Amino acid sequence: xxxxxxxxxxxxxxxxxxxxxxxxxxxxxxxxxxxxxxxxxxxxxxxxxxxxxxxxxxxxxxxxxxxxxxxxxxxxxxxxxxxxxxxxxxxxxxxxxxxxxxxxxxxxxxxxxxxxxxxxxxxxxxxxxxxxxxxxxxxxxxxxxxxxxxxxxxxxxxxxxxxxxxxxxxxxxxxxxxxxxxxxxxxxxxxxxxxxxxxxxxxxxxxxxxxxxxxxxxxxxxxxxxxxxxxxxxxxxxxxxxxxxxxxxxxxxxxxxxxxxxxxxxxxxxxxxxxxxxxxxxxxxxxxxxxxxxxxxxxxxxxxxxxxxxxxxxxxxxxxxxxxxxxxxxxxxxxxxxxxxxxxxxxxxxxxxxxxxxxxxxxxxxxxxxxxxxxxxxxxxxxxxxxxxxxxxxxxxxxxxxxxxxxxxxxxxxxxxxxxxxxxxxxxxxxxxxxxxxxxxxxxxxxxxxxxxxxxxxxxxxxxxxxxxxxxxxxxxxxxxxxxxxxxxxxxxxxxxxxxxxxxxxxxxxxxxxxxxxxxxxxxxxxxxxxxxxxxxxxxxxxxxxxxxxxxxxxxxxxxxxxxxxxxxx
Numbered sequence: 001x002x003x004x005x006x007x008x009x010x011x012x013x014x015x016x017x018x019x020x021x022x023x024x025x026x027x028x029x030x031x032x033x034x035x036x037x038x039x040x041x042x043x044x045x046x047x048x049x050x051x052x053x054x055x056x057x058x059x060x061x062x063x064x065x066x067x068x069x070x071x072x073x074x075x076x077x078x079x080x081x082x083x084x085x086x087x088x089x090x091x092x093x094x095x096x097x098x099x100x101x102x103x104x105x106x107x108x109x110x111x112x113x114x115x116x117x118x119x120x121x122x123x124x125x126x127x128x129x130x131x132x133x134x135x136x137x138x139x140x141x142x143x144x145x146x147x148x149x150x151x152x153x154x155x156x157x158x159x160x161x162x163x164x165x166x167x168x169x170x171x172x173x174x175x176x177x178x179x180x181x182x183x184x185x186x187x188x189x190x191x192x193x194x195x196x197x198x199x200x201x202x203x204x205x206x207x208x209x210x211x212x213x214x215x216x217x218x219x220x221x222x223x224x225x226x227x228x229x230x231x232x233x234x235x236x237x238x239x240x241x242x243x244x245x246x247x248x249x250x251x252x253x254x255x256x257x258x259x260x261x262x263x264x265x266x267x268x269x270x271x272x273x274x275x276x277x278x279x280x281x282x283x284x285x286x287x288x289x290x291x292x293x294x295x296x297x298x299x300x301x302x303x304x305x306x307x308x309x310x311x312x313x314x315x316x317x318x319x320x321x322x323x324x325x326x327x328x329x330x331x332x333x334x335x336x337x338x339x340x341x342x343x344x345x346x347x348x349x350x351x352x353x354x355x356x357x358x359x360x361x362x363x364x365x366x367x368x369x370x371x372x373x374x375x376x377x378x379x380x381x382x383x384x385x386x387x388x389x390x391x392x393x394x395x396x397x398x399x400x401x402x403x404x405x406x407x408x409x410x411x412x413x414x415x416x417x418x419x420x421x422x423x424x425x426x427x428x429x430x431x432x433x434x435x436x437x438x439x440x441x442x443x444x445x446x447x448x449x450x451x452x453x454x455x456x457x458x459x460x461x462x463x464x465x466x467x468x469x470x471x472x473x474x475x476x477x478x479x480x481x482x483x484x485x486x487x488x489x490x491x492x493x494x495x496x497x498x499x500x501x502x503x504x505x506x507x508x509x510x511x512x513x514x515x516x517x518x519x520x521x522x523x524x525x526x527x528x529x530x531x532x533x534x535x536x537x538x539x540x541x542x543x544x545x546x547x548x549x550x551x552x553x554x555x556x557x558x559x560x561x562x563x564x565x566x567x568x569x570x
Contacts, residue, residue: 013147023133031409074367091169096392123391127353151225155194235307243522346405346413358383426507429498438491449473452521
């Protein structure tokens, strides 16, 4: 539990629930006037930061409209803002924002922890906390028991640090899940579900960099509890859990029997529970989360992107009746959309948090690209996300693409569609969303199932082709694999005009499919965490341009050799 809130139990749960519902009601009310709320956010960030070096350089004091703001400030990436951010991280005041950053978030995106995202108290109050609380509303409304016991939730992303990395000015440089918001920002209710569980702060010594051992220790403790919900945000973490349970099962059972944790004495030996767990494995021939936690109710994670391929089977691992609730569409830099009901993938824009602009995802995201307001978006289309907020990120291209699913309360609802990065070997300009939709369509058309997939280009035969490494959910016959590849080719051509042209002119030939063992992607995830990468940062990665990464995944020499496709930054 957050150290700033000394009152545990039902009282805190009631106050937390009230705060969650209050923030959701405010965000719902804001949907009634999207243009008015966006004007207010713009006026606030301009007025608050007008006297900063960045605000002075871009004439914030003279800007009154979104059109004037667009003319004054170009669309920017992290690289464009990095010199300003580094000055702020070194301790220089009044650079990007009038409020001093209290912490710098790392990014769990493609460039990892090299980013330093400035996080100010004003940003947290006006932009972050409203969406942060509201995001839990669907979970708490339907499964209130997750707040009633500290061990009801296994929060996989919670990873507090005793000695966090710091910037030159001494400010913490950590992931959002490693910050105590109560201590840092005076927000006593902010500890999310699962952060006061017995495994939240490990009771035995472990190297802070040994993320795999920390994962094991938390799972070992959770097996002894009545877990009702798993929070992962990153779905790859949730997908890895059943694999870890089976991999570590003998060690877990032995430690429960012996009363140890990581080899250290912990609690009392429990031979009865150990025998019960052994009988489960003997009875079912394997062990699944549904066996260990029979009263599991919900999973909370992103539900789009490559996760759409494996979430149906993953639900079976945790229980056929388990609900999968979508985590917010958000990045370390700020929120985009939050589900205010039980929609399976999409959320409403957080109109009070940022000024949102969007660019058609098939266009190049250049500094002067024309942008659309939220109310101008069309269902069924993909868009680059550009946002501005009081925390000092102005017209910031976050590098994510969203898809407009429908409209709710008169405002488009968006779902995460993948990174904006393109794979472009022969002018095909393939985005993650193109490939995921083509994979899903090919699987539906041929009746096969996938656990995960990755791709790269092979030019060994003279003509380039995409090679897809897939982990089937069950055996495929050769004929099925050939049919899947043909349907995949058709789907890619349908999704991308560039791919269609490259195939028509012979610059690309028919893709091939390489079938991997069912656990290939889980083992790859495990190996990456073992190498020292935090689990929250090990996400599904569709385009595997790096030869070493590809080789480790496919586990065979000579697979898909030759030059790699160019990967364009958004």
